[in-house]
Amino acid sequence: MAEPSLAADAKPWKDATATPFIRIKNITKKFGDFAAVDDITLDIYKGELFCLLGGSGCGKSTLLRMLAGFETPTSGTIEIDGQDVAKIAAFDRPTNMMFQSYALFPHMTVEKNVIYGLLREGVPKAEAMDRVADMLCLVKLQDFAKRKPLQLSGGQQQRVALARSLIKQPKLLLLDEPLGALDKKLREKTQFELIHIQESLGVTFIVVTHDQEEAMTLSTRIGVMKDGKIVQVGEPPQIYEDPNSKYVADFIGSVNMFEGTVDVAVADTLRIKSPEAGIDLLVEPIEGLKVNQSVSVAIRPERIAVTRHKPEGAANIVEGEVEEVAYLGNLSIYCIKLASGKTLKVTKSNLLHDDVPIKWDEKVFLSWSNAAGIVLTT
Amino acid sequence: MTTLQASSPWRKTAALLARFGLTGRMLVIAVPMLWLLVFFLVPFLVVLKISVADPMIARPPYSPLFVDGSIQATIGNYAYMWEDSLYINAYWSSIKIAFFSTVLALLIGYPMSYYIARSPEPKRSLLLLLIVLPFWTSFLLRVYAWIGILKTKGVLNMLLMKFGLINEPLIIMQTDVAVYIGIVYTYLPFMILPLYANLVKLDDALLEASADLGAGPISTFFRITIPLSLPGIVAGSMLVFIPAIGEFVIPALLGGPDTLMIGKILWTEFFANRDWPVASAVAIAMLLLLVIPIMLLRMAQTKGAET
Amino acid sequence: MKRGLFLPIVSFLGFVFLYIPIVSLVIFSFNKSKLVTVWGGWSTKWYGELLNDPQILGAAWISLKIGVVSASLATVLGTIAAMVLTRFGKVRGRGLLTGMVTAPLVMPEVITGLSLLLLFVAMEAAFGWPAGRGMVTIIIAHTTFCMAYVAVVVQSRLVDMDDAIEEAASDLGAQPMRVFFDITLPMIAPALISGWLLSFTLSLDDLVIASFVSGPGASTLPMVIFSKVRLGVTPEINALATLIVVVVAIGISISWFFMRKKVKT
Numbered sequence: 035m036a037e038p039s040l041a042a043d044a045k046p047w048k049d050a051t052a053t054p055f056i057r058i059k060n061i062t063k064k065f066g067d068f069a070a071v072d073d074i075t076l077d078i079y080k081g082e083l084f085c086l087l088g089g090s091g092c093g094k095s096t097l098l099r100m101l102a103g104f105e106t107p108t109s110g111t112i113e114i115d116g117q118d119v120a121k122i123a124a125f126d127r128p129t130n131m132m133f134q135s136y137a138l139f140p141h142m143t144v145e146k147n148v149i150y151g152l153l154r155e156g157v158p159k160a161e162a163m164d165r166v167a168d169m170l171c172l173v174k175l176q177d178f179a180k181r182k183p184l185q186l187s188g189g190q191q192q193r194v195a196l197a198r199s200l201i202k203q204p205k206l207l208l209l210d211e212p213l214g215a216l217d218k219k220l221r222e223k224t225q226f227e228l229i230h231i232q233e234s235l236g237v238t239f240i241v242v243t244h245d246q247e248e249a250m251t252l253s254t255r256i257g258v259m260k261d262g263k264i265v266q267v268g269e270p271p272q273i274y275e276d277p278n279s280k281y282v283a284d285f286i287g288s289v290n291m292f293e294g295t296v297d298v299a300v301a302d303t304l305r306i307k308s309p310e311a312g313i314d315l316l317v318e319p320i321e322g323l324k325v326n327q328s329v330s331v332a333i334r335p336e337r338i339a340v341t342r343h344k345p346e347g348a349a350n351i352v353e354g355e356v357e358e359v360a361y362l363g364n365l366s367i368y369c370i371k372l373a374s375g376k377t378l379k380v381t382k383s384n385l386l387h388d389d390v391p392i393k394w395d396e397k398v399f400l401s402w403s404n405a406a407g408i409v410l411t412t
Numbered sequence: 413m414t415t416l417q418a419s420s421p422w423r424k425t426a427a428l429l430a431r432f433g434l435t436g437r438m439l440v441i442a443v444p445m446l447w448l449l450v451f452f453l454v455p456f457l458v459v460l461k462i463s464v465a466d467p468m469i470a471r472p473p474y475s476p477l478f479v480d481g482s483i484q485a486t487i488g489n490y491a492y493m494w495e496d497s498l499y500i501n502a503y504w505s506s507i508k509i510a511f512f513s514t515v516l517a518l519l520i521g522y523p524m525s526y527y528i529a530r531s532p533e534p535k536r537s538l539l540l541l542l543i544v545l546p547f548w549t550s551f552l553l554r555v556y557a558w559i560g561i562l563k564t565k566g567v568l569n570m571l572l573m574k575f576g577l578i579n580e581p582l583i584i585m586q587t588d589v590a591v592y593i594g595i596v597y598t599y600l601p602f603m604i605l606p607l608y609a610n611l612v613k614l615d616d617a618l619l620e621a622s623a624d625l626g627a628g629p630i631s632t633f634f635r636i637t638i639p640l641s642l643p644g645i646v647a648g649s650m651l652v653f654i655p656a657i658g659e660f661v662i663p664a665l666l667g668g669p670d671t672l673m674i675g676k677i678l679w680t681e682f683f684a685n686r687d688w689p690v691a692s693a694v695a696i697a698m699l700l701l702l703v704i705p706i707m708l709l710r711m712a713q714t715k716g717a718e719t
Numbered sequence: 720m721k722r723g724l725f726l727p728i729v730s731f732l733g734f735v736f737l738y739i740p741i742v743s744l745v746i747f748s749f750n751k752s753k754l755v756t757v758w759g760g761w762s763t764k765w766y767g768e769l770l771n772d773p774q775i776l777g778a779a780w781i782s783l784k785i786g787v788v789s790a791s792l793a794t795v796l797g798t799i800a801a802m803v804l805t806r807f808g809k810v811r812g813r814g815l816l817t818g819m820v821t822a823p824l825v826m827p828e829v830i831t832g833l834s835l836l837l838l839f840v841a842m843e844a845a846f847g848w849p850a851g852r853g854m855v856t857i858i859i860a861h862t863t864f865c866m867a868y869v870a871v872v873v874q875s876r877l878v879d880m881d882d883a884i885e886e887a888a889s890d891l892g893a894q895p896m897r898v899f900f901d902i903t904l905p906m907i908a909p910a911l912i913s914g915w916l917l918s919f920t921l922s923l924d925d926l927v928i929a930s931f932v933s934g935p936g937a938s939t940l941p942m943v944i945f946s947k948v949r950l951g952v953t954p955e956i957n958a959l960a961t962l963i964v965v966v967v968a969i970g971i972s973i974s975w976f977f978m979r980k981k982v983k984t
Contacts, residue, residue, distance in 0.1 A: 104886055124889045131890045137883035141905045150901075151891030202891065423894070436895065441810055444800035444866070448819040451863045455834035458841050520733050527730040539730075541971075546737055548967045550924050552941050553960040556948045557740030560747060560957075565754070567743055597736065658827020660927050665948065675829045682833060682931075692837070695830045706825050 045269075046079040047255065055080040055238055056101075056206060061110035063096050070096040072262035073110070083232050083239040085249040088259030089285075094242045097259075098208050101240065102131045115205055125154075130204035134211040136195035138183035144170070144194050145179040151202045165201060172231065173197045189220050196228075200235065209241045213248060225251045246286050250274070258282050279412045283332040290338070290378045292331045296323045303349065303404050306331055312374040316349040317407035330410045335381040337406035340368055340392060341399050348401035354378065356396045368392065370400060463489055463692035489693035498677070499694070503701070505672040509588065510656035513595040514603075517652045518645065520596065521603035525644075526637075528604070529611035540608065543601050555594055555665050562590050562666070586668030594662035595652075602651040606712075610644025611637075646712035650705050657705075658698060674698050741964060748957035765958040772955065775943055782923050782940040785854055789861035790918035794911055796862065797869025797918075802899070804870070805877040806885075823867040832931030835860045839932060852934030860932045861925065865918035872917065876910035877903075916970075 046052035054077035063071040071093040078084050086094040099105040101112060103124030112119050119127055130151070139147050145166055152162040170176045173193040183191055192215070199207055212228065213221045229252060232239050243249050249256050250270045257267045258281075266278045277283035280291065294308030294315060304319040306329060315331050323329065345351065357377060358369035361384075368380045378400060392398060426436055464485040493499040528539045546554060561567045562584045569581040584590050614637065622632040638645075660675035667673070674694060681691040748766070752759030769775060800820050803810065823831060839849055839856050849855050884906070888898045904911075926941035933942065947953045 102886075102890060104889075124886070125892050125894055127890075129890075131887070133883040133887055135881050135883050137881060137887040139884060139888070139902060150888065150893075154892035154897070198887075198891070426894075437807065437810070440799060441803050441807065441812070441816075444796050444803065444820070444870075445812060445816055447796055447863070447866075448800075448816070451835065451838070451859055452819050452823065455838040458837045459830075459834045462837055520729070520736070523726050523729040524733045527726040530726075539734075542734060543737070545967075545971065546741065548920055548971070549741065549963055550941070550944075550960065552924060552926055552944055553744065553956065553963065554740050556944070556956065557744045557960070559948065561740060561743055597740070600733070600737065654825050655827065658829050660829050661945075675827060678829045678833065679927075688837070691833060695833050698827060698830060702825070702827070709825065 045254075047077070052079060054078060055082075055115060056240075057111075057113040058097075058101075059111045059113075061097070061100060061112065062108045063093075063100060063105060064108045069108075069262050071100070071107075074262075074264050076257060076264060076267065078238065078240065080238055081236055082254045083229065083241065083252055085241045085243055085253035085256045086259055087243055087246060087249040087256050087285075089244055092259040093262040094244075094259050095210060098131070098210055098240065098242050101206070102129055102208050103127045128205040129208055130199040130202055130206075131208040132195050132199040132210065132212050134214055136183075136191050136215070138191060138194055138198070140183055143180050143182055144175060144186070147183065147194055148198045148201055151198065155202060169197045169201050172234075188215055188217075189224065192216060192224065196231070200231070200237065203235070204237060206238050206240065209239060211243055212241060214243070214245075221248070228252065250286075258285060260285075275408075277332065277408065277410070280330050280332070280410050283408065283410060287334065288379060289332045289334055292333070292376075294329060294331060296325055296327045296329060298325065304409070306407075306409070310374055310376050311352060312372055312376075313350065313352050315407055316404045317409055318404055320409050323409070323411075327411070332408040332410055333402060333406050335367070335379045336383075338378065338380045338400050338402045340370065340380050340382060341401070342392070342396070344399050345401045349404040350407070351399055351401045354398055354400055356392060356394050356398060359392070359394060366391075368398075370398060372400075459692045459695050462689055463696050465489075465689050465692075467687050467689045489689045490697070492690065493693055493697065498672070499697075502672040502674050502677045503697075506657050506674045507701070509591060509595065509673060510653050510659075513592055513599070513656050514649050514652045516592065516596045517600050517603040518649055521600055521607055521648060522645075525604045525607035525611050529608050529614070536612075543604050543608075547601060551598060552661060555598065555662055558590065558594055558597065558666055559585065562593065585666065586671075588667065588671055590666035591663050591671055591673075594666045595656050595659060598662065599652040599655060602655075603648040606647040606651065607641065607644040610641045610647075614640055643712045643715040646708055650709035650712065654702055654705050654709065657702060674701075741960075744957050744960040745964060748954065748961040750954065750957075753954055765954040766962075769955045769958045769962075774938075775940070775955070775959065778938050778940040778943040781854065781937060785857050785861060785939065786919045786922040789858045789865055789922045790915045792858070792862040793865035793869050793918040794915045797866035797914060798873050798907075798911060800866065800870040801873035801877055802903070805874055806882075820867055820870045823864040824871065826864075828925070828927035829931075831864055832860070832928040835863070835928070836931040852932055853937035856932040856934070857929050857937060857939065860928050861918075861922040864928065865921055868917050868921065869911075869914035872914040873907055873910045876907045880906055 046054075056076075056078040058074055058076040058078075061071055061074045062069060074093075074097065086097060088094045096105060100107050101114075103119065103122065103126075107120070114128060139150070142150070148169060149162050149166045152165060153159070157165070166179075167176070170179055173196055175190060175193055175197065178186060178190060178194075183194060186194065192212070196212070199209075213224055216224060225248060241249075241252060243252075253270060255267060255269055256273050257264045258273065259265065260281055266273060266282045268276070273282065274286055277286065283289045284291070292306075292308045292311045292315060294306040294310070297305040297307045297314065299305070299319050302319065303316045304323070306315040306317060308315050308331065311331075317331060339345065339348070352372055354370040354372045356368055357371045358367075360367040363384070365381050365383045368382065369377050370380060371377050380400065429436060429439070464487065466486055466488065524543075528536055528543070531539060559566070563569075564581045564583060564585065566585070568584070569578070572578045573581065584593075618636055618640070619632055622636045623629075627635065658675045659673060660679050663671045663673045663676045664679070667676075674697075678691050678694045678698070681687050681694060749761050749763065750757075750759055751762035751764065797820075800816065804813070804817060804820065807813075835856070836852075839852055843849060843851075849859075880903075885898050885902055888902045889895070893901060924941060925939075926945050929939045930942055930945075933939065944956055944959070948956055
């Protein structure tokens with residue numbers, strides 16, 4: 035069954051000639067006057083593990099439910115493997131779904147839950163039983179076949195739900211917050227199991243999540259959603275390092291944001307006046323900016339160095355006073371108040387114990403390179 | 413697509429229906445819809461129609477609505493009700509009896525519901541079961557039991573006289589007092605259940621917060637508990653008031669000849685006087701009386717469902 | 720602690736109030752004397768008379784038949800109505816159906832009875848059916864008001880149920896009917912059972928509606944009881960009431976036992 039899985043270096047979305055496996059074109063879903071999904075166009079490729087990421091009410095679940103066939107789009111088309119699925123009812127679609135609540139049939143055993151889809155497809159009982167046994171092995175539930183769902187732990191129930199949704203080898207598996215109901219430890223472990231299963235079966239996954247860490251860990255690409263629209267699509271590093279808007283920069287990880295106006299480009303640096311920062315911010319130049327245009331500059335907390343002595347050669351240097359220090363084990367978070375009154379968040383990894391830790395009320399220098407600042411216009 | 417499924421019997425049926433422009437959904441909806449239209453909605457239209465017909469000595473004993481293509485309607489039956497003090501008195505008497513029974517049921521039911529809601533499990537479930545249990549035995553027989561208790565030579569008088577509390581037996585049977593007892597007794601569980609459902613959701617922390625802010629128990633009760641349980645109070649009260657208005661069995665068994673209630677009047681018009689048009693007019697008038705209580709009940713139920 | 724005593728005392732008196740009539744019926748069913756106030760010693764003679772009263776036995780048999788048929792019909796119709804109201808989304812006539820399903824719950828019995836009788840008379844005049852009145856008309860009437868109770872009970876169960884479970888079955892390839900029989904029905908079975916039992920009890924207990932829509936030769940148990948007790952206390956009826964209490968007590972105990980067993984597994 036296994037198609038060659040998506041190799042780490044194969045990136046069909048970068049190949050203009052590759053055919054998308056799922057084509058979502060101008061999809062809109064209105065509930066009354068409210069557009070839960072607003073004119074989304076998105077291509078997803080075979081073997082991808084695509085994450086739809088967004089806060090509650092952003093329309094990510096509605097989009098997923100339209101793919102599954104539980105909601106009918108108000109307008110737009112969805113194609114799966116070249117086939118328009120508009121007229122195909124949920125029970126006929128080549129997709130399967132793993133529900134947030136797992137939605138296991140409480141009156142059936144684990145085995146009966148998993149075999150249900152195969153029997154509906156008309157697979158002979160004996161063959162179906164073999165496939166169920168294989169699938170239960172894959173999710174390490176072979177010893178629990180005769181149990182009822184309520185007699186299982188949360189993690190086991192999650193795996194039954196996964197097994198049940200994978201047994202029909204769907205062209206597309208839709209996962210609605212698949213790890214949402216698990217506690218943090220188990221969630222981290224399960225993330226990798228999920229990737230492993232996805233790679234070994236070669237099924238295309240679309241995962242809906244509100245957890246940005248989960249999206250970062252799991253996905254080949256992330257689609258960040260807001261108010262029914264997709265605001266950015268990209269690989270996890272791209273989304274993090276190169277967000278295209280203040281919303282994305284702020285939503286993924288934490289960020290320090292400065293408001294400013296474009297001043298002048300000198301050689302390979304762009305100068306941005308920012309009274310909020312108290313200094314002129316030097317960043318790498320980007321195209322399409324006009325002088326005096328209002329922009330925001332986003333700087334990730336880990337890209338800022340904090341030192342007692344004025345560093346040499348850094349593009350941006352500003353003085354401040356330590357307001358808060360939070361020790362988190364692997365790293366520490368500093369809140370540093372600038373002369374302008376703005377507070378910056380800086381993280382520092384606790385790799386070395388070589389120097390005396392920086393304490394409250396100390397005067398410090400913050401510095402970052404001109405590559406650290408991300409200029410955002412929206 | 414998978415061709416295996418194309419031959420499933422469900423699919424064949426669906427295909428067959430589709431040929432007549434029908435979907436399975438439409439058939440499913442049609443079943444309860446038609447039943448209720450024919451046996452619930454249409455009967456009211458019939459009642460309405462007969463209430464504007466003239467009584468006749470015939471089978472059926474009323475004049476037809478359409479004669480030679482023109483409508484033959486009369487408000488005579490309603491005018492008759494308006495003029496005869498019997499009907500007006502029966503109305504007032506029904507409202508009075510239903511109202512005071514509701515107040516009594518609330519006064520008894522509220523502390524009971526509160527007590528049950530504040531009881532620890534499993535005591536709470538057991539008490540609740542005890543409230544529901546009488547539902548499952550015959551209502552008619554339970555009302556009948558009160559005859560043996562309340563009548564002049566009944567259990568109550570016997571006991572009271574034995575303990576020397578009274579010298580003469582109390583005349584309760586065949587009075588309005590007996591009707592009050594019967595109604596409160598029968599509908600008390602209808603008061604308790606919605607109140608309980610409401611009070612059990614009341615967060616202890618609210619009462620503690622109120623006490624913490626300096627309110628005494630009585631002040632807390634009137635300022636916090638009562639306003640929060642208002643949907644339960646309204647729902648319970650309407651569930652007592654509405655059936656009490658139309659009650660027939662209780663006034664017939666426990667009440668006397670002087671006990672006037674519309675349910676009893678309707679029954680008499682129909683069975684004893686065989687005046688179907690007047691009985692229908694009484695029914696329509698009774699329904700009008702219930703419109704506001706039914707709307708109150710709806711509001712309380714939607715509000716109760718929200719919290 | 721004034722409040723500490725007030726609630727238990729009021730509640731205790733309330734429960735006494737609820738149970739005194741039932742207890743007195745049971746005690747006096749064993750009274751040898753026909754008079755309530757005179758204790759004539761223990762006796763089971765009223766039970767003997769009850770079991771030899773062909774009128775009561777015949778009426779009980781009729782009531783049981785009507786109860787079983789109307790409870791079953793009401794369960795089917797009420798369940799369908801509940802499904803339409805909770806699972807079919809916005810369909811045409813939804814508002815009308817909601818109104819018609821819940822209205823019988825608050826409708827005075829005298830009105831329901833009168834209106835159905837007038838309907839049956841009009842129908843007989845127009846189509847010749849139902850020819851006369853009797854068990855069939857009582858069954859129709861009872862089904863109509865009982866289905867409202869079933870619909871309410873089943874609806875609340877359906878609302879509590881996670882929709883995703885049915886969607887999951889559909890997602891795995893089950894057609895709507897298949898989803899209903901494989902998933903929904905087993906999951907709402909307890910509600911169907913309570914709905915059926917409630918309908919059966921209501922049907923068995925109804926005096927007013929049955930009196931309106933019944934015809935000669937179809938006297939139900941409540942109709943016979945009513946005609947007897949109107950004339951005063953009848954010890955035979957005490958015995959009948961006691962039997963009913965015993966049957967209900969046994970039924971409740973059995974369901975209690977099964978529920979406890981279910982909780983354990």
